[in-house]
Amino acid sequence: MDCFVQKKLTEWQLPELVNSFEEQAIDEESFLLLDEGTIKCLIPKIGLRLKFLKYYKEFKENVVPSIAPITSPNEPPTPTPPCQREDDATMLDPDTPIVLHVIPFFDVHTILNNSYEGRLIVESLDKDNFVTIKQRRCMIRILVSYLIEKFGETPSSDTKKGLASALVQAFPCLHDKTACGYETWYAQCRNNRPATGFIEERLRNIRKRLRRLRRPQGEKEDAPCRTVMPVESTISEERAEEIKQ
Structure with a gap:
């Protein structure tokens, strides 16, 4: 660990x-x-991010360059222009609406510990740093049920991303090899490709089941159309002869 960062x-x-x-x-x-x-x-x-940003902003504003420009003894020093603050560089039109994307906080430990199966999964992760396929499916079922209960059947991509991120933060052994570390659990759609990951797949399957349940019982897909043909002709012999001619 870098001593400067730790300090x-x-x-x-x-x-x-x-x-x-x-x-x-x-x-x-x-x-x-x-x-x-x-x-x-x-x-x-x-919460932690806001605290860090507060201290980090103050730290960046107080950073002074360690190397001063070299000047000739007879040459007056060149005044250094004041550093332009980021707030001044990106002045916004007061009439421009500001859109804030708030990512909700998920306490994964608490969500899982609310059920018996979830507590067993937490114990396995804390002890062995490993989950079986059966445990992983159960864990996703519990987390997605909580997600639907709080945010509905179609939560935003930021909400699903927040849950996936919270999961790998709570259990570092679940990190994958991607840059963010959680795309195995949720990967946002990109380049005209749909979103993927265990969380997204579970949500998609639940939405399919709910659509089938909401369909009226009398409605059938691709029902064959039955045509009833008369057993005996109702046309007289004279009319049939005229039609034939």
């Missing part, structure tokens, strides 16, 4: 972030290059 997080009273920064190999150089998107991936929990 800063401890100084800001955020020691719980040390492991996350260490896993992502954040050293002093990359620490100074963090942006809001990267910080959002590093710190999915909103």
